[in-house]
Amino acid sequence: MSKPYAIRTALTEVLDGLVEGDPFPPERELAARFGVARETVRQAVHELLVEGLVERRGRGTVVSKPKLVQPLSLRSYTEGAVKMGRKPGRLLVTWEDVEPSPELTAALDVAPGELVMHLERVLLADGQRIGLESTYLPRHRFGAFTETFDPTTSLYAAIRATGVTFDRAVERVETVLASPREAGLLESTTAMPMLRLHRRSVDTEGRPIEVVRSLYRGDRVAFEALLDDRDQ
Structure with a gap:
């Protein structure tokens, strides 16, 4: 399994433990948790944004409403x-x-x-x-x-x-x-x-x-x- 795909899967599992409006962990924290570069995490979070699973709110990221x-x-x-x-x-x-x-x-x-x-x-x-x-x-x-x-x-x-x-x-x-x-x-x-x-x-x-x-x-x-x- 490639590292980007593994991180994307891991972030989906993080989402499973959250509900609408919950803050999503910051990139720095996620990079440290999974032992990868922040750029790798940033790309995976961007995919979540495009899919509408999370959204930017102020300077942070939160779990989105369902589409x-x-x-x-x-x-x-x-x-x-x-x-x-x-x-x-x-x-x-x-x-x-x-x-x-x-x-x-x-x-x-x-x-x-x-x-x-x-x-x-x-x-x-x-x-x-x-x-x-x-x-x-x-x-x-x-x-x-x-x-x-x-x-x-x-x-x-x-x-x-x-x-x-x-x-x-x-x-x-x-x-x-x-x-x-x-x-x-x-x-x-x-x-x-x-x-x-x-x-x-x-x-x-x-x-x-x-x-x-x-x-x-x-x-x-x-x-x-x-x-x-x-x-x-």
Whole structure:
């Protein structure tokens, strides 16, 4: 067994004896305990940080909360957070009308030159910044939201309240690194792996509802999907 792997395994065993919020031993102490260089310990602790098992708090490191597990389904982030007993929240970053790209024009089925609504929000769970959500909506369908929608609440609930029914969506998930702006909004770094989701949703008549591009901190969020072969 290689030394880095052995130290990584040893640190996992240290975690087994701790609970959420407990301080994690400092690198100097761990290096002395296991008889290895601090750089070896530092690398192993960095892996724990990337996996979301520990987090920096002030000048120290503590055991993290479990990751927020979100379903890959036509449910809002709010529903997923509440299901796990977490308190959802949102911070408004941008809400404006924008000229869409040709790709976005086609995806939302809007007329050439027609503006679309762009809503950008930081997603919170128990006050922690976990994601950055950028939503594009056809203005001819949801223009009234400018006057009626509270951006700190669930957008999906507001859409459903208008009588629109979500039918299906195509969603793609990929691993990326955040831009400096995105990392700043998420209180992270450009070295932290992120999960980027691209979603296009339509209603029961096949009309586009939204195009969403979401960025989630890989150390705080995981995704799951229910799979079966009943239709095979």
